[in-house]
Amino acid sequence: MAIRRGPINALVLGLAALVGLVGCSSSGGVSASSSQMAATALTAGTVFDSSQVHQIGVEVNQDDVTAMLADYLSTGDKEWLTATVAIDGTEFDNVGIKLKGNSSLKGISADAAPQDLPWRIKLDKYTDGANLDGFTDFTVRANSTATSLNEAVALDLLRSSGLASEDAVESSFSVNGSDSQLRLVVQNLDEQWVTENFPDAGSDSVLYKAEADGNWNWLGADGDYSGSFDIEAGPDDYAPLIRLLNLVNNGTSDELAAQLPDLLDLNSFATYLAFEELINNSDDIDGPGNNSYLFWDSSTQKFRIVAWDHNLAFGQTPNGGRGDGGRPGGNMPSGMPSDMQGGNVPSGMPTDMPSGAQGGGQGGGPQGGAAPSGMPTDMPSGAQPSGGGQGGGMPGGGMGGNNPLVTAFEANSDWAALKDQAASDLQSGLIDSGTLTSSLDTWVSVVTSSGLVDESTITSEADAIRAYAS
Template identity: 30%
Template structure:
């Protein structure tokens, strides 16, 4: 039977646990962690909850119980090598107990604030881990190592070499997204801590240890970081309201091993059934890894297997169409790109995707450092579309960015496989092409009318705010304050876009 310590005090990390011991502990952690009667445990169990998990009108509760030794081993594994190891837990959703589910840490830039050998604290953002820029930057070019003006030369006429003193102090002022905890009602991922297990972002797999187990047709759920992250919920709802594929979500109160409750966003994590839901089962869906490279790397499909994980139809389809497109993209000059892109990509859908990411001020889309996107290949049209994912930086960055402003945090160009530095040649070249500008502008105008002029965004915000539950760590006043902040952002964004689109 699992112990149920209350994490009221800081967890004392088991620094003495070696990496080998951590691996051994995880290897034997597939047992149940609760003595309560099990709802599942048999191979192929399909579980129906007491209420629909994604019913926004229902109050949801979620709790996890795991063995603390397993948890410590999982954390030791991440701290020693940034490995996201699995442990077993018992999960209760709205009163329904599911024994022996798989749980692991989830995220990339979010987790970097916690350290880990391959990432380093704060590696996800320039400046500090919270997105704040250094305050001790040089005030003149001579102090930047190149002499006054340019290296070995004189400054331009009329320039004395002094740099502006009103440089931006945070990423939100730089035209990209705000760091976690910025505007838009976003939770603060810098508040996550291994000493507070309930604060961590997690991936939950119902079938990790018991094959065939599903909960309401789902095999996976993502527990998102931060609270209450109203901006992410609103971005998901806006995407759905504009007839684009997205992911379902629910707000819930949440606890670990009897801890105080927190308010968290629970999101469906795309799996095989999700892939089959796209285009009525007529598409093959691929998840881009955070360390993937959107470049042609030869014809060997094995090279791309981990970079673009296939969700569905693995028995009959593979990544050949994706590789063929990357090969064409790598060789195409600008004229060829303009003339032939529509043979490979659903350009209407892509224009809408790109316009949506800008309208939402999302700085971490397919071109961001997290490379957050899915690719969908339609077996009938033989064309590729892009599906958005991980919108926790949406509606939290530069509210005044124009439709032509680049909001991506990563650099462009062709990185080597596995660099994970962001940038995406398809998006960069599409937005730079005059041939596709009319298509992009038309998609943007349609989105603006629907989301802002017709009041969809503010209406959705009101509905979402009403669905956010209070918890031990979140009061009604705090929810109202977050919603007010996001409403201010929407007003600023709408006004800025109205002015930009009128020109």
């Protein structure tokens, strides 16, 4: 069956209009480059057409899944499995799938339901050239809400801010014939993503991923940094990263002022920091999940921080809405403490915080609550708050508010002023302009069309986001 085609996403047109109004800005303010807008427009009518709910069914040997989970809990290794995957009626055999995430996997058990887990699906892992509409690599995200509206809207706003973002769609997702769940599917960051988002970058540019259990410590010029930073695209070259870590860990304020502008796109980073505060996301580069990618552009010889993992955007908390949340048979699995079912606050967590604020971000949104130190940030449905092995318990890494790059940047009054200006630009361009509301309305329409989430849940979760527009 041929893949179903949908109408051009209305949000694409809205974003194009926004770009026409504000133009492209070299200051890192609210704008989108022509290359980023082109990448968005190309998704219309494809597997990443966000105007429709896509159908994704996975068939995988359950014994293999159980053995893989047991091995992950014992060793922390994420093994690739072979599966058959059908996407919008197009079937692919011999597809590679594996667990995706770090803090999202804390506390899973060996008998976790596969349809509840976060997955990476790579069509061409074992079959060269396998792709759908040119896309090969997909991430099935975990989220604390039933709708994933918070992450979907955050990614739209991220692109509207002029920063690199990821394509995302809502999907009706099932494994081995399970009941379908509404899951957000996000484009994985790889060589293809780099080409789409940084078409003018040098051929030997590098995309690093900061690992959730890693840190930004200085290990020496000959240290092994692979445990904290994984190379996702480009040559196996840690030299640019080592220079950056040396400077932010060991440089004096004068050295930082003189050298950091030559290593980091300051305007882009100011926009990134202001953006994460605006959407009240505590799980960013400076948060417990250490969530970020670092793109080293060999043509400019500068880093740009790439945002990743927005399932706690708009003040969401781990497991905040994954209880009965409108999913078919949506009760928490056996063994989950009753005070975490239905999104209730776990025992010991403050209860006097505004609705939707527990575990909120850095004060950038209306709630402004702070997540407890060490709290996992994106546990999937089926996860337990504690457990054995590598996958059990709370995250062992993450910055928790002590990222040396952020600290150095915010300590410089000139750079702090860039962030303040970016915050003002984002407020005007994303909130006051109605861009947030437009994005939210578009996604609400898509989620409602799925029939997989109760309308009352959709309304409740949308209203929590809509509050930020005021």
